[in-house]
Amino acid sequence: MPRTLARRFLSVLLLAACSLAVAAPRPPELQPYGEREDVMRFADAAAQRLEADPQWVRGVLAQARLVPTVARLIMPPPPGTAKDWAAYRARFVEPRRIAAGLAFWRDNERWLNLAEERWGVPPAIVVGIVGVETLYGQHTGSFRVLDALATLSFDFPSGRRDRSEFFRSELEAFLRLARREGLDPLEPKGSYAGAIGLPQFMPSSILKYAVDFDADGRIDLLGSPADVIGSVAHYLAEFGWQRGAPTHFAVAAPVEVRDRALLLVPDILPSFDAAGFAERGATLDAAGAAWPGKLALIELQNGDAAPSYVAGTTNFYAITRYNWSSYYAMAVIELGEAVRRQR
Structure with a gap:
């Protein structure tokens, strides 16, 4: 191809690419709930129950965002999807997770043994839960907890049993937790369902069952393996775990x-x-x-x-x-x- 013609051809390609880039729609920004009436009604009622400043609660919830991906992920599998234990097991009992579990057990053996002494839950069960939940902290979730809980509270998708009341109670528990721990409610991230940390506790479970096992004055389910281990063992004990019994x-x-x-x-x-x-x-x-x-x-x-x-x-x-x-x-x-x- 002659050089002049090649230059013209290249110019045409660049112009076409630029036109496509301009025409291609940008992904929509997540829109805050703002002053939506039902959200503000909830804010006022929650503030009263929490004995919190209504303007603070309103201000927090006004910044919560509806996340369509959250609404999609909460839906059950399509009807007719066959359950398959062998396939389910293979997702979790596999070499990478076992190796990470070995490292977690080795690094935290002291806390695992102390938890078993106190609550009777064997290390293998705690290690199994943390491994299945988040691969020992490698997958703790990337959604803002506030956004996930607000989406499921105020825009729970149709097509399955409505659980919006459950998520509204968790949203209120999250606000209570933020006040208790001095957290910025816009910061914590977790799963699409609003679960937090290595053990994926919902906010109400953190309030009820999480423990400061390393006694440093705060509960940290992201950065303190001791708190994670103690909280998991305490949770199971509260739900009837029997020391020394098989599963x-x-x-x-x-x-x-x-x-x-x-x-x-x-x-x-x-x-x-x-x-x-x-x-x-x-x-x-x-x-x-x-x-x-x-x-x-x-x-x-x-x-x-x-x-x-x-x-x-x-x-x-x-x-x-x-x-x-x-x-x-x-x-x-x-x-x-x-x-x-x-x-």
């Missing part, structure tokens, strides 16, 4: 569909003793058959393959109070055990 036993589920269905009716709530399992055709291992407490038949679906089953104890149920999912609880247990074995 689950091996079990062969009943062959008869009706018997299996009867055992599954209470879901993850321990409701049957070992004799009740046997009466309905479930075969426990030796330790499970001798267990004096209540058990729940836990079904973990594997897509098109046959489900997996375990018999969950009260301690299994306590883990599900952290996240109401049997898949979550098993991932926590198995990640913690994988790290323990590597030690």
Whole structure:
């Protein structure tokens, strides 16, 4: 191509590129809620309950922003999406997370042992929870907590059960927490649901269950592994963790569909003793058959393959109070055990 023609061709390409750049829409800025009427009504009511300056609460919430991504992420999977325990497990019980868990355990062994002495929760369970929640602090969330909670409080998406009241209570708890700890409410970041720190505590859980385990005068769930470990162990203890008890036993589920269905009716709530399992055709291992407490038949679906089953104890149920999912609880247990074995 002649040099003059090449220059003209290049000029045309540059002009076209500039035109496209000018024409391409910029991503919209997140718009603050400002003085929206329903938000300000909530602000005034919350200020009264918090015994806070109404202008401070109004000013904070006026700066909260609606985040469409938050509303999208809170939606459940599409109908018909098959649950798959094997795939779920593979996301969490994998070499990178196990290696990070080993480092977390090694660096914080003193605090893990002290937490077990005080609350009876084994290190492997605490390590499993922190690993599943945030990969030991590598993924604590990038949304402003204020924005996430405001979005789910005032613009909860349609198409699923409305949980806006829950998130409004968490938004109020977040404001209470900010006042108590002297935080700028515009600063903390967390998950799309408003969970905070390595253990992903919601604001109300921080207020109720988080502890200053290193006794430095403040609770820090981002920078203090001691506070993280103590808070997780304290949370589980408050929800019924039994010192020295196992989390689950091996079990062969009943062959008869009706018997299996009867055992599954209470879901993850321990409701049957070992004799009740046997009466309905479930075969426990030796330790499970001798267990004096209540058990729940836990079904973990594997897509098109046959489900997996375990018999969950009260301690299994306590883990599900952290996240109401049997898949979550098993991932926590198995990640913690994988790290323990590597030690």
